Amino acid sequence: MPKPTTLALLLALAACVAPVAAQETAAAPAAESTPVPPPPAWLPAMDALYPELRVSGLDPRDFDAEHWWQAVTPLLDRSAGFHIEDIGRSAEDRPLRHVRWGRGKTRVLLWSQMHGDESTGTMVLADLFRFLGEHPDHPVAARLRANTTLHFLPMVNPDGAARFQRRNTQGIDINRDARMLATPEARALKALHDRVRPAYGFNLHDQSPGYRVGDSGRGTAIALLAPPPSAANEVDPARARAIEVAATIRIALEPYLAGHIARWDETFNPRAFGDLTAQWGTSTVLIEAGGIEGDPQKQALRKLHFLGLLAALDAIAGGSHAGTPHALYRDLPENGEPWPDLRVVGGTLAIPGQPPVRADLLVNFRHPLSWEDGSIRDIGDLADTPARRTIDASGLFVVPALAAGGEAAGPCRIAISAAACFHLARDPEGRDPVWTLRSDLDTAQPAPGAGH
Numbered sequence: 001m002p003k004p005t006t007l008a009l010l011l012a013l014a015a016c017v018a019p020v021a022a023q024e025t026a027a028a029p030a031a032e033s034t035p036v037p038p039p040p041a042w043l044p045a046m047d048a049l050y051p052e053l054r055v056s057g058l059d060p061r062d063f064d065a066e067h068w069w070q071a072v073t074p075l076l077d078r079s080a081g082f083h084i085e086d087i088g089r090s091a092e093d094r095p096l097r098h099v100r101w102g103r104g105k106t107r108v109l110l111w112s113q114m115h116g117d118e119s120t121g122t123m124v125l126a127d128l129f130r131f132l133g134e135h136p137d138h139p140v141a142a143r144l145r146a147n148t149t150l151h152f153l154p155m156v157n158p159d160g161a162a163r164f165q166r167r168n169t170q171g172i173d174i175n176r177d178a179r180m181l182a183t184p185e186a187r188a189l190k191a192l193h194d195r196v197r198p199a200y201g202f203n204l205h206d207q208s209p210g211y212r213v214g215d216s217g218r219g220t221a222i223a224l225l226a227p228p229p230s231a232a233n234e235v236d237p238a239r240a241r242a243i244e245v246a247a248t249i250r251i252a253l254e255p256y257l258a259g260h261i262a263r264w265d266e267t268f269n270p271r272a273f274g275d276l277t278a279q280w281g282t283s284t285v286l287i288e289a290g291g292i293e294g295d296p297q298k299q300a301l302r303k304l305h306f307l308g309l310l311a312a313l314d315a316i317a318g319g320s321h322a323g324t325p326h327a328l329y330r331d332l333p334e335n336g337e338p339w340p341d342l343r344v345v346g347g348t349l350a351i352p353g354q355p356p357v358r359a360d361l362l363v364n365f366r367h368p369l370s371w372e373d374g375s376i377r378d379i380g381d382l383a384d385t386p387a388r389r390t391i392d393a394s395g396l397f398v399v400p401a402l403a404a405g406g407e408a409a410g411p412c413r414i415a416i417s418a419a420a421c422f423h424l425a426r427d428p429e430g431r432d433p434v435w436t437l438r439s440d441l442d443t444a445q446p447a448p449g450a451g452h
């Protein structure tokens with residue numbers, strides 16, 4: 001987990017991009033010019049309070065359901081207004097639990113981690129439980145308690161979370177099962193939605209950190225969507241409210257993430273939960289946590305996600321989202337193409353027994369923010385392919401490193417889909433390596449190009 005100083009630096013960096021974003025706005029169509037109002041007055045104090053709200057033990061972010069419930073169950077006391085019930089079992093018989101809090105008339109349903117490897121929203125719900133339970137007199141908590149009833153289905157896909165994989169244990173993507181309802185997890189969520197009949201819904205996901213904001217080079221930290229209720233992409237009254245709520249999230253996060261907030265693709269998907277809850281009349285907001293460079297466990301992003309979600313809930317509780325200009329949502333560029341993670345350009349591939357060949361490499365990582373578990377995705381002329389990080393290998397040879405197991409195992413393969421395992425060296429035998437990648441990228445290793 002980043003130390004507070006690192007966090008401060010990350011956020012300062014995020015804030016630093018604002019002027020750049022503003023410059024680009026000048027050249028961009030007038031669509032981006034709607035002025036963003038200041039965030040809620042309580043937000044800076046909530047930011048300062050956040051270290052007390054952060055539930056510990058959820059970093060690294062590939063925790064399983066048992067671990068998560070162990071961390072949050074002590075927070076969910078009946079005396080603090082929480083009610084818990086089991087509403088189903090996953091395919092592997094893990095409990096699916098519904099948490100309820102508040103006594104207001106506006107019903108809100110929040111669900112997280114339908115995709116087992118998308119845990120940011122689940123961390124945020126833990127922090128939210130702690131805020132609601134331990135700060136009952138905070139004006140925001142009081143407003144939420146009086147005016148809303150919050151219903152939660154955290155970690156819809158506990159079997160996927162146990163393996164940190166997207167799909168459930170039956171190999172089904174639960175967020176493409178809203179129509180067929182083949183999986184027990186989808187049925188539990190649908191039954192809860194039918195019972196609660198929420199006015200508002202929050203569908204909490206993570207997206208690839210490779211996504212850029214529009215056609216810019218800026219990574220998307222948060223993407224928002226008020227999904228359409230049908231393929232006609234119309235704005236009915238429920239969706240209009242969802243757009244306003246999404247805009248309040250942007251307003252809250254703009255001081256931290258200007259230029260790093262995008263809109264998710266609005267194409268209606270008749271199998272996806274967010275789209276169908278919109279069709280069922282719930283003002284639904286999809287929040288996709290992307291990534292912030294240097295925040296490998298998404299802990300900086302977790303806080304911002306928490307602040308944005310709390311601002312949205314508070315707006316719903318107080319009705320303050322009403323009248324928020326839709327342009328604050330509409331102006332957000334859509335997610336652009338996801339960029340690959342690492343590009344090694346300008347080098348000469350020297351595979352033993354083959355003639356040397358000029359070739360660039362692309363490497364993608366299974367854990368892109370922590371640069372772990374890299375494999376080769378492309379080989380050849382990649383001069384025009386952007387990537388999150390580029391290594392200049394001009395004048396160097398790309399030489400296979402020895403596989404784990406050393407001399408006996410022989411050299412790694414440099415081939416599409418093979419594990420990334422090579423040196424950059426001054427000679428074709430790799431005797432004098434200046435840089436090495438062996439599955440995980442050591443970001444502290446000085447990159448060649450500058451010094452040689």
Ligand SMILES: [Zn+2]
Nearest residue numbers: 115118205206
């Ligand atoms: Zn997802």
